[in-house]
Amino acid sequence: MLRSFLPSSARPLVRRNYRYELAAVATWPIAVAMIEGSVTGILAKKAFEGTPDWIIATLAAAPAFCNMSSLVWARLADGKRTLRNLLALQLGVIALVAFIAILPRSTAGLYLFTAAAVLARLLMTGVITLRAVLWRANYARHERSMITGRLIIVQTILVSTSTLLLGRLMDWNRDSFHYVYAAAVCFGLAGVWFFSRLRLRHPFLIRPSIAPCDQPQGWSLAGLMAEWSATLGEMVQVMRTDAAYRGFMICMFILGISNLAMDGPLVKVVDEQFGLNYLHAILLLHSLPLALMPVSIPVWSRLMRRSHIIRFRAIHGWTFVGAQFCVFAAVMTDSIALLTVGLALRGLGFGGGELAWNLGHNDFATSERASLYMTIHVTLTGIRGLIGGYVGMWLYAGFPTPGGVVPLLGEYCFLFWAIVCTAGALGFVYLNFRLAGLTAREPGGDR
Numbered sequence: 001m002l003r004s005f006l007p008s009s010a011r012p013l014v015r016r017n018y019r020y021e022l023a024a025v026a027t028w029p030i031a032v033a034m035i036e037g038s039v040t041g042i043l044a045k046k047a048f049e050g051t052p053d054w055i056i057a058t059l060a061a062a063p064a065f066c067n068m069s070s071l072v073w074a075r076l077a078d079g080k081r082t083l084r085n086l087l088a089l090q091l092g093v094i095a096l097v098a099f100i101a102i103l104p105r106s107t108a109g110l111y112l113f114t115a116a117a118v119l120a121r122l123l124m125t126g127v128i129t130l131r132a133v134l135w136r137a138n139y140a141r142h143e144r145s146m147i148t149g150r151l152i153i154v155q156t157i158l159v160s161t162s163t164l165l166l167g168r169l170m171d172w173n174r175d176s177f178h179y180v181y182a183a184a185v186c187f188g189l190a191g192v193w194f195f196s197r198l199r200l201r202h203p204f205l206i207r208p209s210i211a212p213c214d215q216p217q218g219w220s221l222a223g224l225m226a227e228w229s230a231t232l233g234e235m236v237q238v239m240r241t242d243a244a245y246r247g248f249m250i251c252m253f254i255l256g257i258s259n260l261a262m263d264g265p266l267v268k269v270v271d272e273q274f275g276l277n278y279l280h281a282i283l284l285l286h287s288l289p290l291a292l293m294p295v296s297i298p299v300w301s302r303l304m305r306r307s308h309i310i311r312f313r314a315i316h317g318w319t320f321v322g323a324q325f326c327v328f329a330a331v332m333t334d335s336i337a338l339l340t341v342g343l344a345l346r347g348l349g350f351g352g353g354e355l356a357w358n359l360g361h362n363d364f365a366t367s368e369r370a371s372l373y374m375t376i377h378v379t380l381t382g383i384r385g386l387i388g389g390y391v392g393m394w395l396y397a398g399f400p401t402p403g404g405v406v407p408l409l410g411e412y413c414f415l416f417w418a419i420v421c422t423a424g425a426l427g428f429v430y431l432n433f434r435l436a437g438l439t440a441r442e443p444g445g446d447r
Contacts, residue, residue: 017138018147020197025155028090028191031097031184033159035120037063038285039166040113041267046278047174048110053268053400055114057393060263062121064385070378071231073126082137083200086130087192089123094188096120101181105174129378132358136370137200149301152354153294160290167282235376238369245364245373247431248310249380255317255424257384258324258417259346261392265413268397269331274339284340289347296351303352309360314432316356317425319349324418331411357381392417 033039041060044051076085096116103109103116139147162184169176239246270281304312326342329335357377365373395413398405409416 017198020194021151022154024191024194025151026158026191027187027194029155029158030162031094031188031191032124032155033162034097034100034166034181034184035093035117035124036159036163036286037061037121037263038267039163039282040117041264042167042271042278042281042285043170043177044110044113045267045271046281047105047170047177048107048113050107051110053264053393053397054390055110056267057264057389059114059117060267061260061385061389062118063124064260065382065389066118066121066125067378067385068382069122069125070129070375070382071235073129076126076130082130082133083195083198086127086134087196089126089130090188090192090195092123093120093127094185094192096123097181097188098185101178101185125378125382128358129374132374133371134198134200135358136362138198146301146305148358149297149355152351153297156290156293156354160287163282163290164279164287167277167279170278231372231375234372235379238372238376242364244310244431244435245361245376247427247435248313248360248364249376251313251424251427251431252377253380253384253424254427255313255320255421256381257388258421258424259320259388260385261388261395261417262324262327262414264389264393265396266327268393270339273331273334274336284343288340288343289350292344292347293351293354296348297355300352300355304355304359309356309363310428310435311432312352312356312360314425314428316349316352317421317428319345319352321418321421321425323349324414324421328411328414328418331414 037060040062041056044055044059073089076082076089096119100113100116103113135148166177166180169180239249266285267281270276270284276284300312300316303315307315323342323345326338326345330338330342361373361377362370392413394400395409395416396411398407398410400406
C-alpha cells in the first residue's frame with residue numbers, strides 16, 4: 001500500500017512531476033490547514049470574545065463562497081505561465097497566514113482575522129483552479145484520478161494532524177495560534193519551492209476561455225469587464241446547450257447546499273450544546289472527517305475510473321444523506337456518539353467528493369473547454385456556499401432584526417437540510433436513469 005505512493009510507481013514520463021508534487025503536499029497543506037473554514041470558525045468562536053454569528057457563518061462558508069472568484073482566476077490559466085501564476089497565488093496565501101500570526105486577540109483583531117482568512121480563501125480558489133488545470137495537462141485521463149487521489153490522501157493526513165496540534169496548543173494557551181501560524185508559514189514556503197520545480201508537460205492543452213493575459217487591454221478595467229462578460233456568456237451557453245451538464249449542476253447545487261449550510265451551525269453546536277474544548281471541537285468538525293478521507297478515496301477512485309461522474313454521484317451522494325440524518329439525530333438526543341458517526345460518514349463522503357469536484361467536469365468537457373466547465377462548477381459552488389452559509393446559520397440561530405432575533409427552525413434545521421440532501425441524491429439517480437447511454441460508457445480518455 002505505502003509503496004504505491006512512491007514516485008517509482010508512476011510512469012517514467014510523469015515520475016519527476018509526481019515526485020515534486022508529493023514533496024509539495026507534504027509541506028504546503030500545513031499552511032492551508034490554518035485557513036480551513038471549520039478551523040477558523042472554531043478559532044473565532046472560542047479565542048475571541050463575543051464573536052457574532054455572522055462572522056462564524058462567514059468563516060465557515062468562506063471556502064465555498066470564495067469559489068465565485070473562479071471566473072477571475074480562470075484567466076490565469078495561460079499556457080506556460082499557468083505555473084508561475086499558481087506560485088504567485090500561493091505566496092499570497094502564505095503572506096496572509098503570516099499576517100494572522102501577528103494579530104491580537106481583540107475586537108479589531110477579530111475583524112482583521114476574518115478579513116485575512118476570507119482573503120486567503122479567495123486566493124486559494126485560484127490555487128485550486130490552476131492546480132486542476134495543471135493536473136489535466138500533466139497526467140493522462142486513466143492515471144489522473146489515481147495520482148490526484150494519492151496526493152489528496154497525503155494532504156488530508158497532514159491537514160488533519162496539524163489542526164489537531166493547533167487545537168491542543170490552544171487549550172493550553174489561547175495565544176498559541178501566533179506560534180502555530182508562524183510555523184505554518186515556514187512549511188508553506190517549502191511547499192511553494194517544491195511546486196516551483198514542476199514542469200508543464202502539455203501546455204498546449206491549457207487554453208484560457210478568455211483573452212490571454214499578455215494583451216494590454218486585458219489589464220484595463222474595461223478590458224477585464226469585457227473578458228468576464230464574454231466568459232459569463234460562454235458559461236450560460238454551456239448550461240443552455242449541454243443538457244447532461246446542466247442536470248448535473250442542478251443536482252450538485254441541491255446536494256451541495258445542504259452540506260455547506262451545516263458548517264456554521266455545527267460550530268455553534270459543538271461549542272454551545274456539547275461544550276467541547278478546542279481539541280475535541282477541531283477533532284470532530286475537521287480532523288475526523290479529513291482523516292477518514294484517505295480510507296475512502298481508493299474505493300471512490302476505483303468507482304470513478306469505471307463510471308461516468310453522474311453514475312458516480314448517484315451512488316456517492318447517499319453517504320451524505322446518511323451523515324445528515326445522523327447529525328440531526330445526534331443534536332436531538334444530545335448524543336456525542338451519534339454526532340461522531342454522522343461526521344465520520346461525512347468524511348467518507350468528502351473523500352469521493354474531493355475527487356469528483358476536481359475531476360468530474362472532465363467527463364463532459366473537451367480538452368479545449370475543460371477550464372470553462374470547471375469555472376462553471378466552481379462558480380456555482382461559490383453561489384451555493386454564499387446562500388447556504390448564511391441561510392443555514394439563520395435557520396439554526398434565528399434571523400437577526402432590530403427588535404431582536406426571530407427564532408426559525410433551531411435544531412430542526414438539520415432535518416430540513418437532510419431532506420434537501422435526499423432530494424439531491426434522488427436527482428442524480430434520476431439523471432443516471434435518463435442518461436443511461438452516457439453514464440454506462442467506459443471512460444477511455446478525454447472527450
